[in-house]
Amino acid sequence: MEEAPMPLHEERVRKIDSQPSDRIDLAIVGVGTLGATVAQLALSTGLKVLMVVRPGDEKKILASEMLDEWLRREVFCGRMSSEAAVRARSLARITSSFEALHDCDVVLESVAEDLLYKRAILANIEASVRPDCLIASTTSSLPAAWIAAETAHPERVAVAHYVWPAHRIPLVEVAFSTQTAQAHKDRLHELLRRQGKMWVEVKDKPGFLTTRVLFGYWSETLELVREGVSPTDIDRAMEEFGWPMGPCRVMDGAGLETILRVQKCVAPFLGGRIDGLARIGTLVAAGHVGGRSRSGFYVHDADGTRPNDAVIELSNIRLSEAPTDIVDRLMGAMLNEAAHCIAEGIVASWEEASFAVDYAFRFPARRGGMLGYLRSVRPTEVVARLEFLCAKHGPRFRPSAAFAEAARTTTEVIS
Template sequence: ALAIEAEALGEVATTDVCRNLVRLFRGGRAANRAFAPEIAAQQREVRKVAVLGAGVMGGGIAELAAAHDIAVILKDIDRDALDVGLRHANELLQKAGKRGIIAPEEVGPKFALIHGTLDYERFGDVDVVIEAVVERLHVKQQVLRDVEAELPAHAVFATNTSSLSVTELSRAAARPDRVVGLHFFNPVHRMPLVEVIRGESSSDAALATVVRLARRLGKTPVLVADRPGFIVNRLLAPYLNEVGFLLKDGAEVVGIDRTLKDFGLPMGPCRLLDEVGFDVAAHVAKEMTRAFGDRMRPSAALETLTGLGRLGKKNDRGFYTYSDREERVDREVSRAFGSGGGGVRPEEIIDRCLLLSVNEATYALEEGVVAGPGDVDLAMVLGTGFPPFRGGPLAWAESRGVGAVRDRLLELQERHGDRFAPAPGLERLAATNGSFTSDAPWRDPGSPLEM
């Protein structure tokens, strides 16, 4: 029996799936040791946090902190919004108690750790502020000015922005070295990733403190440079943009989503756009286009849908209808884009959506957005649900070969436009027979992420 087990283990241990999973495991361990010992020694213990903005995200972050026995202030400027945030936090704790994640008798005491307020009266001993207000720079800067005056000097201000510049935000601060990004993913209580964003002025001590907090909250932190979209949304943007081009070329909503789900993703891009909201996706696409040019420019599909008053799941009118238990493609969507007859092959759907993300990852690596390919793959697996058995987008691309990926992008460029033009870094990898998963081509001792 032992011989049979050893033989079976030997077969499993040499598979690509095993190598991918082990690499992700090691990447997660490395992410939790993101700082050199002399920097890690500067981190402070977090005994009390404040969350600004009591929306779904703010309420979720407050619940997460309380669930891990950290005292929380949940602040909003509107009483009704505050009540909604507190109810959301309580509901999440109640569900955790019913599922055995926490003991049922602990639900009440943990919820009591959350103090809801409309003012800054109890902020004098807060260690970390997590800002989760509306995604507008001038609003966040005013909130930063207001709260900073009430905080102790050591407190860290961590913005939960998903797209705005941490550096620009910090220009409103009296202590810009205490301003960092701490980007949670929705739903907060389920998604294991947080992006920790270093602004130009962010101190090592502030970053180390929020990394320690993220680990205490049960999250895996990935350190990211302050670039538009950070890493996850930057790679997700071209993937979602391609949906419109596929629909224009005759693909169908169901066919696109089924193909990407069969690949291993938790949901297809059309369904994901419904969750994100067409208005939010259009705003992100606009910001990405401003930052990176035409390769991020979306098709007119989102404008067509928002012009029809469709925002996604938030108003029960997206690609799918949500008015009953069965999700179905809305007939109005079918009329807007035509039947198409399923005219795009599954393998082309996969390549057009995912190779864009791979290509964008090489741009990001050249810019030093993350420390290396392992962080790209870890972030996309934990932040988007990219199938772990495939190892992340760069590990998947590695299985195809750098030269083959470059050639396929050139083919797609010729047929569909310059958004598929291989990135200079990818061209260099192909010319030198390099590897998507090796750190060596991207290692720069001067990088701000080298610690």
């Protein structure tokens, strides 16, 4: 979908429910790339927010400066009035003490994508919160059941995978373990309603839906780079198709280090279909991690954005011209991974999958979203293309069994 600014919700910022002064609507433990945007979203919708950072005055100062800079930018761009910005800033507290979590209704864990680290953080959270507090993780790949496995009360643990940047993207992917209590499911839904979010509930399996679909698309991007296709040519082709930004530009923004950590979590469960994405490890090892280092697939500096020569290390070949099948390969990988997710019951239907992908990644509106695009190219034709790509490039393109069966038995894969 085309990008649109999120609503200002200024009226809600002004009309905060009268609450005891010590009550916190939402705590966020870990204010990195994603956690910072969740904090911005919560403050802009009138929630009282506690941000828990690592010990040290420097971390608190950085978090405070991040908030101030965001609010200045919101006012400058006309997305928030000066009055609303002052009010939003007054709703934020920054601490490095887990003890402050005692007054929180909901705690979001948003630390690095590492299962053991997340479990350690949850142990600290659980030791500090009230018995009725919901604990949710913003993980993009780790099932709630895994994260909650060593907690005393797994019934209050859930996944709320906000899509970065959380204050701009309207969708949240939600997952619950078999032990998550209904009361805590309801509390998470209420939080998302207060934030003006839409959500899709997915099966509690590694990678959920959106990460799997996105990483299939990104992994094939890296396969093209390995074959000598330049990031510039890939991005140009996909932007001409209708995406707001090409995949290499998006990966630079999301952070290659984070992407690599998530890839390592999910890849073992996907039969080799996202193994190509591991090649960004070469860039990460050389210090090219995307926005944070101002270099990834591209170099980002005062002179603008230009190709990063370090990407040459990912391939021994340089093509004189871009291949004509860039769109076929990237969209084929995306659609096939969505089909695998439907076949495995991650979501129930193409309608649900398309809803999630359209709102999470802004699937080109002029293509009718993912569902419209699939209908326009016809499932039988998609399967034929995948079979051709499978013969040429290997089993990662083998059509999902459910996808192929639907295409053989009906003219419409969409029920």
